[in-house]
Amino acid sequence: MTEKSPIPVVVNGALGQMGREVIKAVSQAEDMMLVGAVDLNPEYLGQDIGEIIGIGALEVPVLNDLQSVLVLATQEKVQGVMVDFTHPDSVYENTRSAIAYGVRPVIGTTGLSDKQLKDLEEFAEKASTGTLIIPNFSIGIVLLQQAAITASKYFDHVEIIELHHDRKADAPSGTAIKTAQMLGEMGKPFNPPKVASKETMAGARGATAEQNIPIHSIRLPGLIAHQEVLFGSPGELYTLRHDTSDRSCYMPGVLLSIRKVTELRSLVYGLEKII
Ligand SMILES: NC(=O)C1=CN([C@@H]2O[C@H](COP(=O)(O)OP(=O)(O)OC[C@H]3O[C@@H](n4cnc5c(N)ncnc54)[C@H](OP(=O)(O)O)[C@@H]3O)[C@@H](O)[C@H]2O)C=CC1
């Protein structure tokens, strides 16, 4: 029996909170091979990513030029994968670059606009390159979203509260946007008004997503990532809540995505579509 070659993986944003976890997880996965670590911090340029994060040498230096690292990922027997946990301002271009080089993107970075998502979908389709855009890699969020879809059949009133650490660059969270989109796909308008009301301070009622669903964003030190979906009807409140206590919770979803993206030929948006 011939052994399958490991999947070459590039991690973009390798020095970040998520990037570091992904480096650990990928370097421990027997069917994967870390071939590149990209980040912008000049302090660590050229240093071994394994040594920087305290897991021992991996013989992979931190580089700041994504394009040249993507080329490395095309030199192996098997098509490479780029995992991106960078910043909302760069994720669109990073994803396009990976597709252009024939490296399959697994995107965790949030903040892509609807238009950018659509452009990437078309670009991936034309290039026949499997691409995964996953606003949340945790199994708990997939389960919460499924429970919310079930509840939305019976409740007409719903609001979303998302709570994150104060270093988060985008609001609302990608998870809250996706959750609202999934509820919106039920095709019914939520929250029919009971009285005429106005905001005496702009933003008091949050942002308005699909089908009139409000999203409220909290940013505080001490938080990691949390989401509540509250359903109300006369005399009862049904609350769904997910809490993250450690970023390792995302790693089973990240590894699954790296494996699954190699089987795809187009863009898929959301972990629920591949588990
Ligand atoms: N899908 C999911 O399940 C999850 C998604 N996320 C998302 O992932 C993203 C990253 O989160 P997190 O790890 O906490 O953020 P961090 O700020 O901790 O890490 C981001 C890293 O990327 C670097 N970086 C920024 N721009 C670039 C670029 N153009 N090229 C290469 N590296 C770059 C940053 O460098 P520097 O600091 O020098 O700017 C930093 O080291 C966010 O959008 C977040 O919302 C987070 C958790 C889970």
Ligand SMILES: O=C(O)C1=N[C@H](C(=O)O)C[C@H](O)C1
């Ligand atoms: O920035 C974070 O931390 C997270 N971002 C993602 C999002 O915007 O939904 C996923 C998770 O909430 C953690």
